Amino acid sequence: MIVVQALVNGLVSGTLLAVPAIGFTAMFAVLRFPNFAVSGVATLGAFAGYLAYGAGLQMAGSLAAAFVAAGLAGLLFDKIAHLPLVKEGALPAAIASIATGLVLENVVRLGFGNEPRGYDRPIARDVFFGEIRVSPQQLETMGLALALMLAVFAALAFTRIGKAMRATADNPDLAALKGIRPERIATLASLIGMGLVGVGGMLLGLDSSIDPLTGTRILVSLFAAAVLGGLGSVPGAVLGAFLIGIAEELSVLVVGSQYRAAVGFVAILAVLTLRPRGLLGERAF
Amino acid sequence: MLSYLLFIATIGGIYGLLALSLNLIWGGAGMVNLGLAGFFAVGAYASALLTTAGQAPIAAGWLVAFVAAGIAGLTVTLSTTRLREDYLAIVTLGFAEVVRLVAANEIWLTRGTDGISGIPGPWKRALGPDFNGVYFLIVLGVLLVVFFVVRRIDRAPYGRALRAIREDAQVAEVAGKNVLRFKTEAFALSAAIAGLAGALYGHFTSYIAPDLFLPLITVYIFLAVASGGTGRPAGALVGAYLVMALLESSRFFVEGIPGVTAVQRAALKELLIAVALIVVLRLKPSGVLPERIPPAPRSS
Numbered sequence: 001m002i003v004v005q006a007l008v009n010g011l012v013s014g015t016l017l018a019v020p021a022i023g024f025t026a027m028f029a030v031l032r033f034p035n036f037a038v039s040g041v042a043t044l045g046a047f048a049g050y051l052a053y054g055a056g057l058q059m060a061g062s063l064a065a066a067f068v069a070a071g072l073a074g075l076l077f078d079k080i081a082h083l084p085l086v087k088e089g090a091l092p093a094a095i096a097s098i099a100t101g102l103v104l105e106n107v108v109r110l111g112f113g114n115e116p117r118g119y120d121r122p123i124a125r126d127v128f129f130g131e132i133r134v135s136p137q138q139l140e141t142m143g144l145a146l147a148l149m150l151a152v153f154a155a156l157a158f159t160r161i162g163k164a165m166r167a168t169a170d171n172p173d174l175a176a177l178k179g180i181r182p183e184r185i186a187t188l189a190s191l192i193g194m195g196l197v198g199v200g201g202m203l204l205g206l207d208s209s210i211d212p213l214t215g216t217r218i219l220v221s222l223f224a225a226a227v228l229g230g231l232g233s234v235p236g237a238v239l240g241a242f243l244i245g246i247a248e249e250l251s252v253l254v255v256g257s258q259y260r261a262a263v264g265f266v267a268i269l270a271v272l273t274l275r276p277r278g279l280l281g282e283r284a285f
Numbered sequence: 286m287l288s289y290l291l292f293i294a295t296i297g298g299i300y301g302l303l304a305l306s307l308n309l310i311w312g313g314a315g316m317v318n319l320g321l322a323g324f325f326a327v328g329a330y331a332s333a334l335l336t337t338a339g340q341a342p343i344a345a346g347w348l349v350a351f352v353a354a355g356i357a358g359l360t361v362t363l364s365t366t367r368l369r370e371d372y373l374a375i376v377t378l379g380f381a382e383v384v385r386l387v388a389a390n391e392i393w394l395t396r397g398t399d400g401i402s403g404i405p406g407p408w409k410r411a412l413g414p415d416f417n418g419v420y421f422l423i424v425l426g427v428l429l430v431v432f433f434v435v436r437r438i439d440r441a442p443y444g445r446a447l448r449a450i451r452e453d454a455q456v457a458e459v460a461g462k463n464v465l466r467f468k469t470e471a472f473a474l475s476a477a478i479a480g481l482a483g484a485l486y487g488h489f490t491s492y493i494a495p496d497l498f499l500p501l502i503t504v505y506i507f508l509a510v511a512s513g514g515t516g517r518p519a520g521a522l523v524g525a526y527l528v529m530a531l532l533e534s535s536r537f538f539v540e541g542i543p544g545v546t547a548v549q550r551a552a553l554k555e556l557l558i559a560v561a562l563i564v565v566l567r568l569k570p571s572g573v574l575p576e577r578i579p580p581a582p583r584s585s
Binding site (some may be wrong): 027084100258264 | 382505
């Protein structure tokens with residue numbers, strides 16, 4: 001029974017993790033560098049959502065605030081710091097993005113200090129399915145995360161912009177030849193990708209508390225989800241996030257909760273050794 | 286005042302070692318190590334544990350720190366060197382996090398977040414107040430030895446092969462270079478130097494804890510190598526002292542601002558370093574001492 005409960009918990013945290021993982025991997029697919037600023041952006045999103053929720057907005061409105069704040073901040077730094085460096089290779093841009101993450105983390109620290117803060121959510125009784133316990137809050141955040149994911153998939157599959165993004169990720173030169181403007185696609189990728197990362201930071205902070213290191217704490221799980229599914233693959237990131245979420249919860253039963261964060265690292269090493277292109281390969285979508 | 290300057294000079298020398306370590310692979314082979322703080326920690330813990338709990342002499346601790354971090358470097362690269370650089374970036378970043386996690390949780394070994402205190406310094410009791418001066422000379426000696434070794438590698442055929450790999454791994458492979466072996470060796474040596482730096486750090490301050498090995502250190506060192514000049518060992522040294530100067534001067538600057546809490550002061554300092562790294566990368570990526578590519582030797 002404990003195992004089933006862990007599986008359910010893993011499914012919940014995997015759903016939440018999938019949101020920022022999609023953002024990270026989609027940005028990688030289009031912009032061609034691993035954007036490590038996700039740590040700071042996730043923190044920023046969590047705090048923007050916290051402020052909006054404290055100001056009286058509903059959950060959906062607060063998540064929208066997190067999306068907008070994180071998306072704009074991510075876009076700004078991509079334009080001024082990262083994208084000009086990508087021409088020289090992925091590494092300088094990746095290094096600059098670490099600095100960006102640190103900038104955002106410390107901006108939050110300047111404003112809010114290091115003390116953990118909790119979203120003041122109404123207390124509700126847990127729901128039981130047989131012996132499996134789920135809280136209504138978990139169900140709500142999971143539902144919102146799923147709705148967001150569906151929206152992203154629908155946009156990529158059916159809208160013109162979504163198709164243009166997939167084309168650019170697949171072959172930038174060919175896409176440009178077809179009249180797709182690469183800068184516009186890059187802008188959208190930064191905005192939406194980082195927006196999703198910000199929402200992810202808030203979703204993952206909802207059940208516990210948030211502080212300036214919130215984003216840093218989810219970093220390894222986030223990378224693991226993206227690498228496991230295949231860096232640059234959006235469905236891969238979702239699959240990877242579920243697997244990592246479940247593996248982390250199961251690991252708690254075996255080695256205790258303090259090594260949760262190591263699960264992601266072990267998964268990365270294992271997948272790079274056994275199946276270097278990830279479970280679903282690196283094709284974008 | 287003198288002891289303060291000696292302290293700064295010693296820490297600067299330790300950062301210099303880290304900068305040489307990073308320059309060897311970043312400037313040399315175009316590889317990246319975002320987990321520098323992790324290898325630094327491995328060395329610091331290896332030597333501290335051996336000399337406190339293990340009662341071993343300090344020199345043995347340093348040797349073991351060098352070897353242990355080198356082995357850690359080998360393990361990390363073995364699964365990733367074949368792959369693209371961005372995977373290595375992710376793996377090394379994760380490695381540093383895991384090292385900190387282990388250091389904080391294996392309390393039986395590392396005393397967890399309390400850290401290890403009372404790490405012995407060489408001839409500390411006999412030297413008394415002169416300890417800082419003597420230790421600075423030791424660090425300087427180690428730094429110079431590593432510097433000349435790294436520069437020798439840089440100018441040797443081995444260094445040229447690394448550069449060729451940096452510029453185009455495929456061409457180097459076609460030219461008969463074993464790219465995988467070169468990369469793995471360079472990374473292991475670089476990790477070992479970072480480990481040695483960690484050991485020197487621990488025996489100087491006599492105290493280490495997981496919180497001293499935050500990713501922030503890695504950012505310092507990237508700033509040092511980028512501002513000093515990637516691909517040139519002398520640049521790495523200059524950069525390390527530039528970072529030290531920036532860190533210390535920012536402290537005076539930040540402490541001058543009224544009505545700022547201690548947490549905010551720390552945040553401002555980190556902010557400054559991070560912004561400096563972005564500015565250097567964007568505006569002057571070649572650094573103060575740009576790389577010099579020596580002409581190829583004439584074939585006879």
